[in-house]
Amino acid sequence: MVAVQFRSMRTSLDLYLIAARHKRFVLFSPLDIVEVFEEESDDRVVRMITWFMRHRNRVIAWVGRVLKAAHECYVRLEDRIDPGERVLKAMASTEHFVVYHGPPQDSSDVSSQFRSVLKRRRFRQTFWFIVDLILSAVAIVFTPILAPIPGPNIVLYFPVLRMLSHYRAIRGANSGLRSIKIEFKCLPDLVGLEENLRTPPFDRQVVLAMAEGLKIRGLEQFLERMV
8 A cells, every 4th residue: 555655646756867988878767766657658558458459340459469469578678678768758757857966077067968868869769769650550551461360460560569669758858858847966976886887998797786886776787788
């Protein structure tokens, strides 16, 4: 019951703006917090798939079964595909953010760095949204041919779920760019981690150990895939 109350009360998303190599920044949010915000979008996707599966039309019901199998596969692979995308998708559920950052290394405004990261990520997500939109259209065209074949074609319909994921990530980036409810908080404990990330070549084991020492759930796994 306590966990349910926590999930319903949380309205702000904690973000960590971490300086990496080549003056690049990555945006991270603790895994347990991301999972709270993901529930809303996941519920919508599941409801949509259920509607397809229960439809009277045989072809539409078949598409629903395919999407269900693809969604189960997608959930297992999502972190490996792009953990940063999960952060953006969580941002779509709120406009209130608390951004933790290390002490600035130059005169660049932290707010500008935050916006720059979001713009870069939005451009990338938009590009792949268009690609998956085209692939999804191909899947729809072949639906009448594939429907009579036993077994769902998960691979062909996987782009549909990727397209939906990119769309929500774009909404998340826009939410951060539009928001006027952003609190920036300096976190000196990030200094050592960022210095190691910026120094080439960095020792991956040292970086992951420092990330674990910050006691922020999921940070070491995130950095392992992102840096």
